[in-house]
Amino acid sequence: MQVYYFYQHPTEHHIFVQKQLNTEAEIEFIWIDCTRADVVNRAEAWQKEIDQHTPVCLNEFHVKDILNLEHPCAFDTMDEYDLLIFRKLITPDDEIETGEQALEQHENTFGLATTPISFIMTPQVLITVREQGNKAVENYISRIEMNFIRSTQEQNKSRKFPITPLDLSLRLLNSMVDGYLDLRVPLTRRVEFWQQELLQGHRRFTKWNQLLQESMSFQQVENLCEEQIDALQELRDEIVDNYPHLKGKKRSERQDIMLVRMNDLVSHVERIQKHTVRLRASIQAAIDLHFSAIANQTNENMRILAIITAIFAPLTLLTGIYGMNFEFIPGLKSPTGFWSMLVVMLITTVLLVYYFYRRHLVGRGERSVIDLLAQQHKDQRVNLFWFLDYEPIKQSVKETMKEVEKLTKLK
Structure with missing residues (x-):
């Protein structure tokens, strides 16, 4: 568990971050970053650790949802906090343990595995529960920690820090979704490989089981994007309907900026979904061309056999006539x-x-x-x-x- 305190600078009027309490500056909000190892098999102790830093008291059903490794994307709101569960696709850049030595076994369906990350948001607190090795979050944390060596006056010059837990959550989500966009090139190359395998004519295609798994993996990515869009749309509705509850009474952050970031986040997920649909359509088109080529080749073979049969039919008739056992034949x-x-x-x-x-x-x-x-x-x-x-x-x-x-x- 790591705790980061975001402060309002008393004179410069900008945000700076530290890992220790600072009584000379006003706390804007607290970010508590937890891994699943901090929560699994020790939920009560984890709740007590959260109580030491924040007054947030989690609902027992929400704790079960956070502990559920296969929980789908969802958003739920309560009077004290909002809960967003966002499933992230495990990419090759992540260092999440998925083997037998892992604390929890991720379900690997058709070669793809996903992991949840939970966001517990209040106007003053953000609690994240993620898997150890989530590079999108760890890279963002490393960028924040690089500012610790700078003075509080210079921390906000290179990159402006978020001023609310909602702003920080959207930035973390954006870093995860942007990682999906990098998968478009390898996925496209994978589809090109299957197209070449299906449309080659020098050998018979026999990898139907692998091709089926590939198509189902694209379907899984499409379903994941659909879940993410639904959860983000619910969060967007909450921003529209109850934005003061998310940003706090003292915050001057504008609502339209958050909506722009949310719409940009949703559009990125939709782009991934549309690209996946196009890739599935390309595979299906290659399969159709494969069977069309086989049918065309079969028709060509049948045409040749029919011509040979038609040519030899009169010859067979003549030999049959003169092969009859009559005594007098002309x-x-x-x-x-x-x-x-x-x-x-x-x-x-x-x-x-x-x-x-x-x-x-x-x-x-x-x-x-x-x-x-x-x-x-x-x-x-x-x-x-x-x-x-x-x-x-x-x-x-x-x-x-x-x-x-x-x-x-x-x-």
Whole structure:
């Protein structure tokens, strides 16, 4: 557990931070950063440690939610404090233990693991409960601690510190969400790998199980973004409806600035969600192209087999006829009968191949659809009764048929 005190400078009117109590400056708010190791298996002792620094008394159900490693993103408000549980995707930069030596086992679904971070906010206190190794939070803490070597007058010059717990929470959330944006490049490369695997033609694709897990992992990221957006929208509604409760009575922070930061945070999550949807669509498109190519190849093979069958069918008929066991067959005793039959079979084969070639069924199969459409227009035969399609003649024929029907009825 680490405690950081944010003070208002008495003369410079800016915020500076220290890890010790300072009676000469007015405390703006306190940030208590806790790891899950501080809370798990010692919830009562942790609550007593919190009581030593702040008057916040947590609800027992909220303590259970904080201890729940698989709790989804959620936001809840009470009279004394607000609770935000935000699930973070464990990235390669994090140093969170997920093996057998870990204090808690993170559920690893389809190759992705997430961890919760809890924000307990009051106008004067921010309590965070996170996993040890969360780089987004630890990097922010390291930037704060770098200012300890500076004087209180110079701490706020390089980077302005947050002035409320809500402001600090939004900055921590923004640092975590910005880390997601860096995942777009490796995820895109992963999709390109699967596209190449699916659309290659020199070997059969057999990695369907891995591809299914990849697609489900994108679905998990999409669901995670949806949970995060819902929780952030509830926090945004709380800012709109009850902003003085979040910032305190003495704070001069403007509400529209917090709303801009909140909208920016939500837009970043939405960008990740839309990018994930596009990647899933790309994988699905590659799968569709894969099966289309297989179907096209199968159709091509069936076309070749059908042509071979059509060419050899007349030859089979001829050999079948002259293979019948009759005593008298024309040409049976002729010395040139065999050669004559071979010539007939050869001419039949050449004529069939030429016919199929003219119909673009042999040699130019890739142009068969366009050529067949053109051939249909070219091969239109002359209609001997074309004059009946002429509109005035059609009308005359109809009137004549009506007159004939009237005469038939009179008779």
